[in-house]
Amino acid sequence: MSKRQIEIFTADCPLCSETVQMVQELACSSCEILVYNLGQERSKAQQYGVNAVPAIAINGTLVLIGKPSREQLQAVGVGQPLS
Numbered sequence: 001m002s003k004r005q006i007e008i009f010t011a012d013c014p015l016c017s018e019t020v021q022m023v024q025e026l027a028c029s030s031c032e033i034l035v036y037n038l039g040q041e042r043s044k045a046q047q048y049g050v051n052a053v054p055a056i057a058i059n060g061t062l063v064l065i066g067k068p069s070r071e072q073l074q075a076v077g078v079g080q081p082l083s
Helices: 014-026 042-048 070-075
Strands: 004-010 031-037 055-058 061-065
Touching (some): 004 014, 014 070, 042 055
Antiparallel strands (some): 004 055
16 A cells, blocks of 8 residues: 655744644554755755745645645645545
8 A cells, every 4th residue: 555645844943843743643544754854855845846834745746835724734635544
């Protein structure tokens, strides 16, 4: 079974920490979470065109920029089992 790859781009900020925690709380067994700090992974962030944090990419596509709500995360598939 393949997984939904969730990449979270952060900087050391409170909104980033809250976003990582919310994604981890919502994640299910179909989710694989990777967290990148912009200070260390700038080239990865540039590949996606990340210009603000927190930012979230799912399966290689940038889907959210800024602190998301639970509803926004669920709408893009976080915590939703793969069918």
